[in-house]
Amino acid sequence: MTLFYEDESEISLGLDGEETAFAVIEGALDYLSVPFECEVNLLLTNNEQIKSLNKEFREIDKATDVLSFPMNDFAVPLDFTAEEHLSFNPESGELLLGDIVISKEKVLSxxxxxxHESMREYAFLIIHSVLHLLGYDHLEEGERKVMEEKQKEILDFLEIRR
Structure with missing residues (x-):
């Protein structure tokens, strides 16, 4: 797996953001049995910047905790059967999952x-976003329940507790 990590915020989470993110993303992908090596971009920022992105891309004028920008449009979560419709990095062959943006201020608050600890919140937000990158959503009640269960299962698998 390749993680492109950028931290624009001076705020400390009290952990190694890149190392933790790599372990959480790789663990989530392993738990979900994703059949490809993957590439993910992660940007850590502050409330002001994520508010700006949220307004630009979702037309919601407020800070949020995490934004997900998938590179693939899964009709069904984790459906890798139509490989020709998936985006791969031509140089590495890795599946391009997409971008994650997290507000460090929201992690702490x-x-x-x-x-719970900031590590648990940070891991939760990463897992939540990875699930979005793989086609999960929570707009409808049934989808929300499935996604919440997957989040819990992955946190348990990674032994990350409250």
Whole structure:
């Protein structure tokens, strides 16, 4: 797996953001039995920048915790049967999953709000976004339940607890 990692924020999460992200993404992909090596871009930023991106791409004028920009349009989550419709890096052959943007301010505030460590919140947001990159969504109640269960399963698999 290739992770392109960029941290634009001076805020500290109290952990190695790149190392943690790599382990969480790779663990999630392993748990989900993704049959390809993958490439992911991760940008860590602040509330102001993620608010700007949220407004530009989703027309929602507020800061959010995580944004996901998938490179593939899965009709069904994890459906890799139509390889010709998937985006691969021509140089590495890796499946281009897409981009993840996380607000470090939201990681810290939500960790405090939910009473767990910043590492757990950071990992949760990464897993949530990876699931979006693989075709999962939570707009409908049934989809939400499936996605929430997958998030819990992956956190348990990685032994990341509250």
């Amino acid at each position: 939500q960790a405090a709000e939910y009473g």
